[in-house]
Amino acid sequence: MTTSLTMDRTSAAASPARVAIADDRAMLKAAADLTRDLVRPDPRIYWADLIVSALVGYGALAAAVVTPSAGWAILAGLVSMLALYRGMSMIHELTHVKHxxxxxxxxxxxxxxxxPMMIPSFMYEGVHNLHHARTRYGTAEDPEYLPLALMKPWTLPVFVIVSLLAPIGLLIRFAILAPLSAVAxxxxTAVVARYSALSINPSFRRRMPTGxxxxxxTLWxxxxxxxxxxxxxxTVTGVLPLKAFVAFVLVGSGVALINQVRTxxxxxxxxxxxxxxxxxxxLDSVNVPPPALLPALWAPIGLRYHALHHLLPGVPYHALGxxxxxxxxxxxxxxxxxKANYAGLPGLVGKLTIATLRPR
Incomplete structure (x- = not known):
């Protein structure tokens, strides 16, 4: 499902022509030669990470619902959000790993x-790989790219805030549009093209699945x-307490928010x-390597090495470090x-904000 605001690329102000960056052969060769033994995913790590993330996430969500203390409920909700965010981030691995x-x-x-979180794998598989296509990255055909640094300053807060509506949008997508579209x-056609991809490019349209x-x-x-x-x-019949439904939506909104900030x-x-x-x-991508500690929370599952991932998309998340x-x-x-290594989140947000404020 498109999780961004509907911004057209024409809203990006014109800027002077940029100098083309040639490939650095030494870096590309080193990246390929030094990591040939790191491409095999370790099933033990993947399964343990998935199961622990799910257990902690849903366990903390249940604790947030049943605890009578508002303070403890908020704390449990935050733990649930971070654990489920980690588990949901593994959808990225599904698009790269050999099954x-x-x-x-x-x-x-x-x-x-x-x-359970209403983001079945087909919402990302067949989408994210286009972001890594050599001739698509950063173009209008890239489902995961917008020239945000060249847009108006107001687009950044709107880009982030709109993500809070993601759980409601997903409920509408699967509880209403999915069954209706099965008979219409x-x-x-519209549901598949416009509402079946976790993308940020509002002009992206998915093709109908085949084979x-x-x-x-269909299954998922x-x-x-x-x-x-x-x-x-x-929820409507009272079988599920309204408090539980609200907690689920709030945790889902929190996950969407932190993921949008990470994006x-x-x-x-x-x-x-x-x-x-x-x-x-x-160089247009970002690494936030150690010694920074917080990226392990807001950029889990190898996402703190996002630039490196663009060099080595076949290396599993646990080997990127x-x-x-x-x-x-x-x-x-x-x-x-x-030059793609950065210290942390505040500096990156500031850098992007300053970029939007530059006269064009």
């Missing part, structure tokens, strides 16, 4: 996280639709639609590799 290397993991993730072909993808899509969409309808029905600083958002080299894409250490140990101080 034969993690048997059953897609199914397990959908059952534990995707369906024109509506189905095996269609089978998976039906399961999520049943869950969403049951959630609403249980805000995942790139510099300075490209106006030109095809970019791999090095240019890397080692890949970063290896590259940092061998690349010269003048390498562009270090």
């Amino acid at each position: 034969s290397a993690l048997p059953g993991f897609r199914t397990g993730w959908n059952l534990l996280i995707g369906v 072909p024109p509506l189905r 095996e993808e269609r089978t998976r899509w 969409e039906a399961a999520t639709s049943v869950w969403a309808i049951a959630l609403i029905a249980a 805000l600083v995942a790139h510099l958002w300075e490209n106006e639609g030109e095809v970019m080299t791999v090095t240019a894409q890397y 080692e890949a970063h250490r290896r590259l940092s140990a061998v690349l010269e101080p003048g390498s562009p590799y270090y």
Whole structure:
């Protein structure tokens, strides 16, 4: 589902032509050569991370509902938000990992996280890979890119605040639009094209699924639709206390908010639609490596190494830290590799805000 505000790219003010960035062969070669042994995902890490995140997330959510103390309820809600955010972030791994290397993991993730939180894996699979396509990144065909640094300053707070409505939008998508579109072909076309992708580019349109993808899509969409309808029905009839439903929505909104803030600083958002080299894409992306500690919370599952991920999309999240250490140990101080490393969230938000304030 498109989670951004409806902003057209024409709202980006014109800026002087940027100098094209050539690929840095030394960095690209080092990245490939030094990480060949890191590409295999470890099933033990993936499954343990998923199960613990789900147990902590739902357990804390239940605690937030039953505790009589407002303070403890807020604390439990925050724990639930962070744990479920970590679990939901694993949808990113599903788009890159070879499923034969993690048997059953897609199914397990959908059952534990995707369906209950109403973001089944088809909402990202077939979408995120376009963001990594060599000739799509940063262009109008990239579902995960907007030139935010070139837009008006007001777009940044709106971009973040609108994410709070995500749980309501997902309930509408799966409890109402999904069943209605099953019997109304024109509506189905619109639902698939416009409301079936976790993207931030409002002009992005999905194609109709075919073959095996269609089978998976139908299965998980039906399961999520049943869950969403049951959630609403249980609340309306009083089977599920209103407090529990509100807590679920608030935690979902919190997850969407922190993810949108993380998205805000995942790139510099300075490209106006030109095809970019791999090095240019890397420099337009962001790493927040150690010693910073907080990124482990707001950019989990390897997302703190987002720029490195664009160099090495096939390296699993649990190996990105080692890949970063290896590259940092061998690349010269003048390498562009270090130019994508930043200290933390406040500086990145400030950098983007200042960029929007520059006269064009």
